[in-house]
Amino acid sequence: MQNFDGKIFGGDLSREIEGNTDGDGDFGGKRVTPAHRFSSEGNSVLFDPLLDAGAGFAAEAGEGDIRAVVLIERGSHTGPDPFFGRRSAFRQFLRMTGHGYLILPLFSSVVYAVGMIFLKRAMEMGQPPRRVLVGSNLAMGLAFAPLLFWAEWPKAEFPQWMWLGPSLCSILFFLGQVGTFRALAGGDVSVATPVLGSKVVLTAVGSAWLLPGQVPEKFWWGAGLCSLGVALLGGGGGEKGKKGAWRAVGWGLAAAASFSLTDVLVAKVAPQIGLALFGPLMMGGVAMLSVLVLPVWAWGGLGSGQGRGWLGWGVGLIGVQAVALLGGIVVSGDPIGVNVVYALRGLWSVGLVVWVGGWVGNREAGLPRRVLGMRAVGAAFLMAAVWAVLA
Template sequence: MPPTLATIIFPLIAALVYAFGALVLKRSSELGVGLWRTTFVANFIVAGLFSLLWLLGGPPVEKELLWQPGVIAMCLFVGQISQFIALEKGDVSVAVPVFGLKVILVAFLTPFIIGEAVGLKLWGAALLSVIGISFLNKKDQGKRPRGLGITLAAGGVGAISFAVFDVLVQKWGPQWGVGRLLPCIFWINALFSCGLVFRFSAPLSAIPKQAWGWLTGGSVLLGTQSIIFVSTLAVYGKATSANIMYASRGLLSVALVWMIGHWFANTERDLGSGILRWRLAGALMMMSAIVLVVV
């Protein structure tokens, strides 16, 4: 498949799977699992799924190059922690748009780290996607968002970490091969996750039985979309255009909440008309960004 087509189709599929996974994991969170236990369990399940890629084979692992998946895994772990701190301490309507800056950062970092130029059309699409993400998460409220400073700081660190993660996977992926680099990254990330045990509000055994199905199912969906998206970066590159298409997960998440959110006991579809207008505007921005990439 041509790289241009692959970096459109696969990120869109990953975005759709992510949107479903987010709904499922949100339901598990509402059942009392919590962010840190969710991250711990999800990271180990995702590492298990990425282990299957080892069967694809690849060049022998050079011990002196193990620092490369280590650096990428550290970027992933720092990004995850920053993301959850921003969500825990602040408002989602502020945190998610800040995370969306990753699209711009990938476009900015790609020429410096990889030496691949990013055209004006992709810069325009990246900017539109960030604006669209902001609109999709707009809330009708006059009060000042809570924890604004920590949300902006943690969200910014998370966006930078995830952007560097994407660009480094594109840079080192061809040398390692998908069947070697990606399993190593997610195994190391799972080891880092052991440090989250100290943040647990209660042991894993205290998770309600009815929550385990949602937690496991959401983690499998999260791992599946990660395999699709990260493998696309490792094989085809083009991190900027892939991230713009992947950013449609915000649009898809909103659409799924409105269409089937009630299946997951989600009540966001009952929000007011003002929020709906903002989200429609955000959808238009996201679609415009996608058109710029595709055409």
């Protein structure tokens, strides 16, 4: 048989089923069945091995070079790096960790921290916490809605109870949102946001219970370091005093518990139903539950009042980061690793309060050096937790 002359990150791809090259240098001895019988005529073909795996393509490569999307091209040249170049530092980082999907929660952690500072500013300017909560829920519902264009009815068989998954996750996530904004209204951003990182431990416990075999030892180390960092970040009082800080911690822990159960259920159920269907169902339910906080006829006033600009930007960012975060959990099936990286939002919140807090009118920038120092040490523990998971 005639083989297709192509490369995948330096490894040959055989065109026919009888080919014996799969990009692993014959190390694994596996054979590749092409997904779509690529023609030897024409230009390069872009395809997704995660989507095409069912057609027979081996999604993993023996040398660890293939990623979620690869470029197959004719000729003797190796395929380009799917991110920033052949030998970029970013690619080396991904190859070192083997957890490229953690880019999604890293992105979400930064966007979440910025969004929460905007929302806190909106509340300081007079926006009621209920209006901010409902606006965030509606923004997430709208952000997930376009995924329905790619939704397909699941063909594989799975337990019928899993169809309750989107509804259960909607309720749990909604309760987590209530706790989050009660914490934000009663305390500082640099207290409320880091405390939410405690859900890493709760997610690890929940995963061990519902997802047996999914909790390597390094994740427990990461969860422990993350919790210590959260304790330091949330300590020392704040702009509203110790009472306000403890109120924020209490509501933040309650929110973390709800979010942790949500993430474990998402990792268990969403891959069966599909992200494009599960996500809109779940977040649509969260949006509908907002009627318990604010009647539908009052939603028209979400864009009014002082601070509406901060509110609009804040809820928009919260919606975008939610899509990336849920996508990371579904694609990876690794809610613990995703949440350890996502806990870096506590680090970003402290840094942003110090660097740009005064510019946006946030009062936390004037906190005592002792408090900011404790939160800086806590941020260091968060970085150690991320390293423990990625090592």
